[in-house]
Amino acid sequence: MNDAELLAACRAGDHRAFAELAGKYRLNAWHVCLQITGNTHDAEDALQDAITAAWQNLHKFRGDARFNTWLHRIAANAALAIVRRRKPTASLDIDGSEDGSGIDLTEHATGFDDRISTADAIHWALMQLPEDFRTAIVLAEFGDLPYADIAEHQQISVATVKTRIHRGRKQLRELLTPALQ
Numbered sequence: 001m002n003d004a005e006l007l008a009a010c011r012a013g014d015h016r017a018f019a020e021l022a023g024k025y026r027l028n029a030w031h032v033c034l035q036i037t038g039n040t041h042d043a044e045d046a047l048q049d050a051i052t053a054a055w056q057n058l059h060k061f062r063g064d065a066r067f068n069t070w071l072h073r074i075a076a077n078a079a080l081a082i083v084r085r086r087k088p089t090a091s092l093d094i095d096g097s098e099d100g101s102g103i104d105l106t107e108h109a110t111g112f113d114d115r116i117s118t119a120d121a122i123h124w125a126l127m128q129l130p131e132d133f134r135t136a137i138v139l140a141e142f143g144d145l146p147y148a149d150i151a152e153h154q155q156i157s158v159a160t161v162k163t164r165i166h167r168g169r170k171q172l173r174e175l176l177t178p179a180l181q
Contacts, residue, residue, distance in 0.1 A: 003067050010058055018058070022051055025068045029075040031142035036079035036135065038127050042086065046079035053078065069149040076135055076143075076153060083131075125175040133168030136161055 001009070001017070003024075009017030029050060034043040053074050061070055126134055132154065139145045139153060147165075151158045 007058075007061070007063075007067060018055055021067060022054060022071065025071050026051075028068070028143050029071055032072055032075045032138055033079040035123075035126060035138040035142045036076060037082055038123050042082045043079065046082050047075060049078040049081075050075040065149065065152055069145060069152065072139060072143045072145060072149070073153040076139060080131065080135065121176060125172050128175055129168050129171055133164050133171065136164040137168045137172070140165055 001020070003021065006017045006021040010021060026047070030043065030047050033046040033050065034040065037043045037046055050071065054071055057074075061067065126137070129137070135154065136150055139150045140147070145153070147158045147161045151161045154161065154164075156164075
């Protein structure tokens with residue numbers, strides 16, 4: 001079934017259809033949560049909150065955007081809510097899994113330890129960015145969302161999204177250059 005058919009079944013109360021629909025986009029939503037929260041524990045909580053909120057608010061989904069975009073928005077908001085609630089900490093939980101960050105780590109890291117150090121540096125650098133920049137970059141790089149969807153998510157113009165991503169990437173480069181040399 002395509003997304004429209006799955007949505008119709010979901011709205012009729014079919015839990016299996018919702019599980020299939022959410023399952024199609026779960027991994028991307030997970031990456032968004034992980035990159036915003038910076039650790040697996042909070043990302044799991046955010047993803048669970050997002051999936052639950054999506055099911056409970058499915059009647060509010062108007063279909064103006066794709067379901068994928070809508071779920072990513074819920075996931076990003078759930079992750080941001082967790083980040084805002086927690087106390088600041090200097091440590092990050094890096095699970096060592098390949099994070100698909102969109103940054104080529106092979107050029108700088110040859111061994112497992114180097115890859116872990118690089119992933120740790122990337123997570124640390126992302127957490128240093130202003131929230132708006134971090135969210136835009138995470139949605140673009142990890143959520144693989146087009147600028148128009150990110151603009152809708154952040155309720156800003158596409159030009160502002162481009163600016164946030166450009167400035168965020170510039171700050172990331174500045175933060176990561178010493179760490180990756």
